[in-house]
Amino acid sequence: MVKEIALAQAYRVTPTGLYLISTAFEGKRNVQFAFRALGLTDEPPLIAIGIQADNFSRGIIQKSGEFVVNVCSEKQLFAVDKSRSLSGRDVEDKFVALGLETLPAKQVKAPLVAGCHANVECKLEKELELPGLHLFVGRVVAAHQDDQLKAISRLAGKNFRMEPI
Numbered sequence: 001m002v003k004e005i006a007l008a009q010a011y012r013v014t015p016t017g018l019y020l021i022s023t024a025f026e027g028k029r030n031v032q033f034a035f036r037a038l039g040l041t042d043e044p045p046l047i048a049i050g051i052q053a054d055n056f057s058r059g060i061i062q063k064s065g066e067f068v069v070n071v072c073s074e075k076q077l078f079a080v081d082k083s084r085s086l087s088g089r090d091v092e093d094k095f096v097a098l099g100l101e102t103l104p105a106k107q108v109k110a111p112l113v114a115g116c117h118a119n120v121e122c123k124l125e126k127e128l129e130l131p132g133l134h135l136f137v138g139r140v141v142a143a144h145q146d147d148q149l150k151a152i153s154r155l156a157g158k159n160f161r162m163e164p165i
């Protein structure tokens, strides 16, 4: 049965994925979970992420002009609950604090998160400021995929393992 829902719930009925956005600036690296991410175009290769204005990651992206979109597999789910109360501005290294392993990126300073379905290295192309949220469009400069590790998708606060049907 179709029922009308509140306007404010609309963004929760649109399925997305689960991502870790990694960043780095002047020797300080950071990482945050995000469900707001979307591949936009293949040529030029563009991908968009939505980052809350108050997040430490927002300033690092603006200052460094770079970020990595790590597409989570089940191997990062253990860190979700711990991440909720943790900002990179309060810890020396949030990767260590969350127990996330990293690999060096090829084209950006921010590290890749190990054990993900994919890691997409981006240079900041455009920024759109919305109320409480910054939409960053990144141009992909390198991308890596492990197709043995299934991506996680997300809908209305729940995680799902992505399998072909």
Ligand SMILES: Cc1cc2nc3c(=O)[nH]c(=O)nc-3n(C[C@H](O)[C@H](O)[C@H](O)COP(=O)(O)O)c2cc1C
Binding pocket: 030, 031, 032, 033, 034, 035, 036, 037, 050, 051, 052, 053, 054, 055, 056, 057, 058, 080, 083, 084, 085, 086, 087, 088, 089, 094
């Ligand atoms: C499952 C999940 C999804 C999230 N999605 C987003 C998101 O899309 N954008 C965002 O800015 N924050 C999102 N958050 C919240 C950030 O991860 C959180 O505010 C983080 O502590 C910010 O870290 P920072 O201050 O180190 O940048 C999400 C958190 C969780 C647990």
